[in-house]
Amino acid sequence: MKKGMSFYFQLAFTLLVCAFLIVPIFMSITAGLTNNYFVGVKSGLTLRWVYQVWGLYSDTIWLTINIALVTTLVNLCVGVPCAYYLARTRSKLSAFLDECLTLPIAIPGMAIALGLISVYGGISEFRMSWLFILVGHVIFTLPFMVKSVLAVLQSINFRVLEEGAASLGASFWQRFFHIIVPNCKTGIVSGVLMTLTLSAGEFNLTWMLHTPLTKTLPVGLADSYASMRLEVSSAYTLIFLGMILPLLMAAQWLNRKPKRTA
Amino acid sequence: MKQNKQYLLLIIPALIVSLAFFLLPMAKLLWLSLTEQHGISYWYILTKPVYLKSLGSTFLLSAVVTITSLVIATIVGLFLTRHAFRGKSILVAMLSFPLVFPGVVIGFFVIMLAGRQGLFAELGLALTGERWTLAYSIAGLFIGYLYFSIPRVVLTVMGAAEKLDHNLIEAGRSLGANRWQLLRDVTLPALTPGLISSGSICFATSMGAFGTAFTLATNLNVLPMTIYTEFTLNANFAMAAALSLILGFITWLCLTIARRQGGSSLGMGG
Numbered sequence: 001m002k003k004g005m006s007f008y009f010q011l012a013f014t015l016l017v018c019a020f021l022i023v024p025i026f027m028s029i030t031a032g033l034t035n036n037y038f039v040g041v042k043s044g045l046t047l048r049w050v051y052q053v054w055g056l057y058s059d060t061i062w063l064t065i066n067i068a069l070v071t072t073l074v075n076l077c078v079g080v081p082c083a084y085y086l087a088r089t090r091s092k093l094s095a096f097l098d099e100c101l102t103l104p105i106a107i108p109g110m111a112i113a114l115g116l117i118s119v120y121g122g123i124s125e126f127r128m129s130w131l132f133i134l135v136g137h138v139i140f141t142l143p144f145m146v147k148s149v150l151a152v153l154q155s156i157n158f159r160v161l162e163e164g165a166a167s168l169g170a171s172f173w174q175r176f177f178h179i180i181v182p183n184c185k186t187g188i189v190s191g192v193l194m195t196l197t198l199s200a201g202e203f204n205l206t207w208m209l210h211t212p213l214t215k216t217l218p219v220g221l222a223d224s225y226a227s228m229r230l231e232v233s234s235a236y237t238l239i240f241l242g243m244i245l246p247l248l249m250a251a252q253w254l255n256r257k258p259k260r261t262a
Numbered sequence: 263m264k265q266n267k268q269y270l271l272l273i274i275p276a277l278i279v280s281l282a283f284f285l286l287p288m289a290k291l292l293w294l295s296l297t298e299q300h301g302i303s304y305w306y307i308l309t310k311p312v313y314l315k316s317l318g319s320t321f322l323l324s325a326v327v328t329i330t331s332l333v334i335a336t337i338v339g340l341f342l343t344r345h346a347f348r349g350k351s352i353l354v355a356m357l358s359f360p361l362v363f364p365g366v367v368i369g370f371f372v373i374m375l376a377g378r379q380g381l382f383a384e385l386g387l388a389l390t391g392e393r394w395t396l397a398y399s400i401a402g403l404f405i406g407y408l409y410f411s412i413p414r415v416v417l418t419v420m421g422a423a424e425k426l427d428h429n430l431i432e433a434g435r436s437l438g439a440n441r442w443q444l445l446r447d448v449t450l451p452a453l454t455p456g457l458i459s460s461g462s463i464c465f466a467t468s469m470g471a472f473g474t475a476f477t478l479a480t481n482l483n484v485l486p487m488t489i490y491t492e493f494t495l496n497a498n499f500a501m502a503a504a505l506s507l508i509l510g511f512i513t514w515l516c517l518t519i520a521r522r523q524g525g526s527s528l529g530m531g532g
Contacts, residue, residue, distance in 0.1 A: 006441070010341040017338050017412060022356055024371035024409075027381065031374070038379060078279055081272035089269065097273060100280045106517040107288070108470030110489055111506035115287025118294055118499065135283050142279065172268045201364035203473040204486075208493075218473075222366045225477050230379065237370055248362065252355050 025241065032234035049235035053224075057236060060220035061243075063130060067216060068199040071137040075145040075195050078138070080188060083149035084180055087158070105143050109204030112139060116209065130214045136205040141198050145191035152187030153180075186254065193251040197244050217243075291503045298500035307504060313488065317508075319400075320485040324468035327404060328461050331411035335460075336453065338412075339419025354420070360413045365406075365473020372406040372478060373397050398479045406474040411464040415457070422456035423449075459523035466516035470509060485509055 032050065035043040054061075082101070086094050104112060116136060121127050158180060165175050181188070203218040210219050217240055224233045295303055307313040342354060360368070376382045376396040386394030396402050426449065434444050472486035485505065493502040 007345075010337060011345075014338045014341045017334055018353055018357065020375075021360055021409065021412065023381070024374045025359075027374045028370065074279075078275040082276035085269055085272045093273075097276060097280070100285060101276065103514070104284055106466065106514040107510040108472070108486065108506065108513055110470070110472055110486055111291065111510045112284065112287065114489075114493065114499075114502055114506055115291045116283065118290045118503070119287045138279060139284050142276070146276075176272075197362045201362060201367070203364040203366050203476075204470070207472070207476070208490075218364045218366055221364075221370070222473070222477060225366065225370055225373070233370060234374075237367060240367065244362065245359070248359055249355070252358070 028234045028237045029241070030234075031231060032236070032238035034231065037230050037234070049231045050238065052232055053236045053239060056232075057217075057220045057224070060215045060217045061239065063214065064200055064217040064243075067130060067134055067137060068196045070134055071141055071199045072192050072195045074134070074138050075142055075191065076188070079142055079145035079191065080149055080181065080184075081176075083146045083153060083184075083187075084176070086146070087150055087153035101143050101146055104139050109136075109140060109202070110208060112136060113205045113208035128211055128213065133206055133209045133214060133216065136209050137199045137202055140202060140205055141195045144194045144198065148191035148194060149184050149187040152184040156183055158183060190251055190254050193247050193254070197247045197251070200244055200247075201240075291507060295500050295504040295507055301504075303498075303501045303504035306501065307508065312483075313505070316483045316485050316488040319483060320469055323400065323403060323407070323484065324465050327407040327411055327468050328465045331408055331415050331464055332457055332461050334408075335412050335415030336419055336450075336457070339416045340423055340449070342416070343420050343423040357413050357416055360410055361417075363410065365410075365471050365475075366477045367473075368406050368409050369474040369477025371409060372402050372474070376402055376405060400482065402478045403475060403482060403484065406478065407468045407471060410467065410471070410474075414464055414467075415460045418456045418460035419453060422453050426452050455523045459520040462516040462520040462523075466513035466520075469516075470513050 030041060031037045033045050033047070034041055035046045035048070082097070086098055113136060116132070117127075120132070120135075126132055161179050161183065162175050165179050170178070201218055202216075203222065206216050206219055207222065210216065215223070221233075221236055221240060224236050228236075295301065307317070342350065363371075374380055376394070377398075378393065378395055380395075380397065383393040383395055386392055396405065430448050430452075431444055434448050439447065470486060471484075472490065475482055475484050475487050476490070486509070489502050489505045489509070492498045492505065
């Protein structure tokens with residue numbers, strides 16, 4: 001096959017689009033490590049800005065990690081049993097539940113946040129605590145956890161495995177923890193990674209739900225973009241990318257693996 | 263019977279979470295928007311130019327972004343599926359990262375590209391002696407929305423193109439179809455469901471994108487910013503509720519279309 005003009009045109013176009021997506025990431029990484037961005041990299045590399053961000057915003061980083069972990073824990077306890085139920089039964093209740101769980105993906109975070117404020121905003125102890133943000137994150141990420149476990153359950157024949165175990169005398173909970181959970185491990189792990197990434201980066205909901213004492217990393221980012229010098233904002237972004245890129249890479253690696261064996 | 267009870271036990275946590283923290287808040291929002299002076303907010307939205315303009319410009323911007331990213335991503339997606347080269351898998355992996363970047367970070371990337379000290383400004387300075395600053399206008403929003411839309415469509419196109427029956431193309435070619443005819447009559451029709459579903463997801467995400475608009479400028483009158491202003495500056499909860507319900511309805515409609523076409527809802531950025 002000869003590679004004509006059209007091939008090189010498409011190649012150039014593709015590379016340009018990839019550059020559009022990737023260059024800003026590298027730009028903000030370099031800017032965060034440069035002494036003076038206006039002078040350029042020749043002004044020297046430094047970790048000064050990263051330290052400064054740590055000093056100013058480390059509490060937001062801890063809060064974000066905290067919320068992401070607790071959100072994941074809640075999603076595991078709530079989402080996995082729910083996915084199993086949805087895979088197992090076809091009833092009006094399961095259809096209704098499925099719809100309720102998918103809706104938060106479709107509704108913008110702002111609407112959910114306004115709703116939460118309108119109902120629970122008056123309970124000031126709840127409103128002021130990080131649990132308020134946690135609730136928003138759970139609503140926003142739970143669908144992803146459920147869908148990811150459900151996808152695995154629907155691809156395996158778990159009923160046969162369960163019946164086999166039941167015929168050997170395994171109780172309901174034994175079957176759930178020893179048959180169902182191990183078999184949808186990949187779905188659970190990818191759901192966990194998804195939850196962690198989405199929760200760590202959630203802004204639309206969190207901005208409406210946060211208080212001055214409960215700022216998460218993306219809220220802090222918005223704050224630094226508005227008021228800090230470019231190097232500090234970049235260093236902060238760098239820390240954020242450092243947190244979520246490993247999660248994304250793990251998710252990529254996980255998604256590729258079953259395809260190879262299948 | 264005991265069996266059934268145990269199964270119900272499994273969904274009680276999910277039901278409680280969903281009812282208390284999603285359905286109840288949404289119902290309250292609807293209630294507030296309708297009871298405040300008999301739903302006058304909806305009347306204002308239909309009659310006052312501020313809200314109509316905000317709705318219209320958000321709609322237009324999202325539509326243009328969706329069409330542009332469909333065109334760009336189809337070219338890139340088809341190219342990436344058809345040709346193998348070194349480093350392709352890394353490239354494809356990197357293309358999917360922006361899917362989960364929050365809108366604020368994407369806004370910052372636009373500033374990096376097109377802000378006062380950005381790449382375009384330097385480029386403009388070198389070429390024409392004048393700094394090109396697009397970031398804080400509607401063009402900046404357009405760039406930002408493209409940033410989170412393109413990966414979504416590229417991945418969908420690649421998924422659909424991999425499933426494309428190569429025999430059909432061979433058959434077309436043997437019947438004497440040229441490259442454009444093949445694209446128009448074979449490839450694009452096969453991609454259409456994927457394009458519709460990812461296009462609707464792009465549109466929905468663009469309509470609801472708050473973070474990007476928030477980072478770039480506060481006076482750009484896109485719908486999420488209007489909602490935010492109504493809520494914080496004007497303390498008009500009923501209006502904010504009505505607008506966000508309309509927004510929610512539009513995005514829900516888009517995602518329903520996407521689901522009909524068999525698309526999965528990829529992570530929401532923006």
